[in-house]
Amino acid sequence: MFYRETGQFKNSYAADQQVFPIRQDRVGIAILLAVAFLVVPLVAGNYWFNAIFIPFLIFALAALGLNILTGYAGQLSLGSAAFMAVGAYAAYNFQVRVEGMPILMSFILGGLTAAGVGILFGLPSLRIKGFYLAVATLAAQFFIVWCLTKFPYLSNNSSSGVISVPGVEMLGFKFDTPQSRYLLVLSIVTSMALLAKNMVRSTTGRSWMAVRDMDVAAEVIGIRLMRTKLLAFAVSSFYCGVAGALYAFCYLGSVEPDGFSLDLSFKILFMIIVGGVGSILGSFLGAAFILLLPIFLDITLPAIAGLLSLPFDSATVSHIQLMVFGALIMFFLIVEPHGLARLWQIGKEKLRLWPFPH
């Protein structure tokens, strides 16, 4: 009843082809964006920006990148953190070495560099599939981190290999408050997410899905496998690369190659598994779940312990947090193997039928 498209007639091609064809969706997205752009900057505090919203958006973008590759094009990858590292280091180098380089240009060039590296490591995907490909992308993970540690040039000859990024400045405006950085990240992530949403329903996206579902069949109907797969790698790495650049410039401020370890790649993979493989919304939900739940538990557990006067110290809290977190992941995967995005979809179906479910 609440979510029914009855009476919404499409009488032009443009109306039929919009990104969000149902009015309720359009209104919902508009409200969400209005809240994110207008209300949040006014009410949230520094902690919320620096520790919650900014990392959430950045990881959502990285998860989105991986989701394009794994969820839509069906190529399993364990190298997302490495592509983030390429983006971060490339953006840093462009910014430091080229005088007067606009920051957005650095982000884009960082993303493009990551895309190039992504294509290179995507080449094995033409011959191998599934878990074997995952192992091949592991090579990217180790090689890139090794490379960044090995060649001092890449970290601008920093003696420790750690890079510390310059401040973010655009047309004379300094992004030095958490609010301004949040708005910058939000704008980039929003536009890239809308772009992705549009891309996956275009010819490109459809050929990715065709390859994912059965590559031989896709080839038979005339989809060029090499181009499609490498394009998926390029686009996915571009997203991860921009996420990496944002991670360095707008979140941590200083990064080291070891920070982009396999652990981070797994974390991003878990985000899309929990959130929903092959869903844009799922990337956001997954990032929220994986990133925010531990923080939530971290803050609420001591409070609960205090209420029940249990003698918890911070180590116990961390242990319990890990256990609860693990249990919740299992719970969600058992109850809904297709991820949180699927739960949302079921919710929409229910709303549509309510109050007369058959």
Place this chain on the structure above:
Amino acid sequence: MIKNVRKLAIAASVAAACLGAVLPSAYAAEEQFFMLPSYRVGPYGANGNAFYGGFVDYLNYVNMKGGIDGVQATWEECETEYNNAKGVECYERLKAKAAKAPGPIHTMSTGISYALVDKTAADKLPLAMMGYGLTSAVDGSVFPWAFPLVTTYQMQASAIVKFLKDKEGGSLAGKKIVFLYHDSAYGKEPILALEAESRLNKYDLVQIPVAHPGNEQGAQWQRIRQEKPDYVIMWGWGVMNMTALKTAQKMGFPREKMIGSWWAGSEEDVVPAGDAAKGYMSATWNVAGKAVPVIADIEKSVYGAGKGNLSDKAKLGTILYNRGVSAAVLSVEAIRTAQAKYGKGKAMGAEQVRWGLENLNITDARLKDLGATGLLPAVKTACDNHEGSGKVKMQQWDGSKWVVMTDWIEGNKALIHPLFQADAAKYAKEKGITPRNCAAEAKK
């Protein structure tokens, strides 16, 4: 019946919680808040437990002795798991609490402290990095809020070279030294210093990296066997240290010719290596053992009162525990220094604590008053010297405990400090920071 019991239990616990919540608030005095982004779980949890155990124990000890001139130390821990992103989250979570009267922040993680250098400078909170972190912060003109106190990797490397030089009768000319290092920010930090030293002292330097985590070092030690070095300086971390010692034993390289950094010189590094570790040397800026009066006193009064932080009391007096105590001693002394200028018996604001850290003067006499003679070197900081000491001791593992071999050895400051200044100047240029004028400030 069971239901009733459960209800009763819940009621009782709620009542207890209410009581617990009401009681402490009746008492409020001046307080100095220490944020502790600690790590007690995860791969390095054992190290964090010992370090933060020592830190908290000393704060408890100070509180039991009447506080920091009447000001009670309070603290809150937040688990970072040695992870940079979690460390930043912890910092953001606790910084509002620390804004009024902060203690120096200790992260015990190079990665987290790198991430916090800019953030603490923007938020104006003092950051301490004792024997880790961004070493060019020694130059306080570019880094007013960051303090790599006591000593740095570069000064330590220089002190190790000096120690070896003395051991060789005053000259290292023509000798060969292998630098075996953890291939990360931490391991690469001293390379510049060792190269500068090798130009000065005319020894051959062979650099051999070990990839993280370093649990397989056959190739590296094969190479060392071919090179036949006079000494191996090792910058290891975690499992790499144990593996290096065991592999050295297997390859027949004498452990008496291996010398490690202070992160490769704790009980956690040598005990698992068993008899392979015997004779191995390392640098340290704080000694181990319970012979130091303040450590013995903590055991007696804090653990005697059942307020000890360590769940495993065997860690009391280990290298890392004593390092935690040393870090707390310096933090508390910085606040006392600030109080001497800005008002006794008052909690100190961030700027005041920063001033205290920058004007620390802990003499040997003061260390004696504190019962910390020999625990750590005398420290005297200034605007252009946030390090304050640059001294280390050498110790040797005798199979069951660390034995101190030397007095405090100072690195070659004239050689090393210009490296920091050059690096700090580069940092200032990249970030667009205008350095303070230390000379002019000193005149005021």
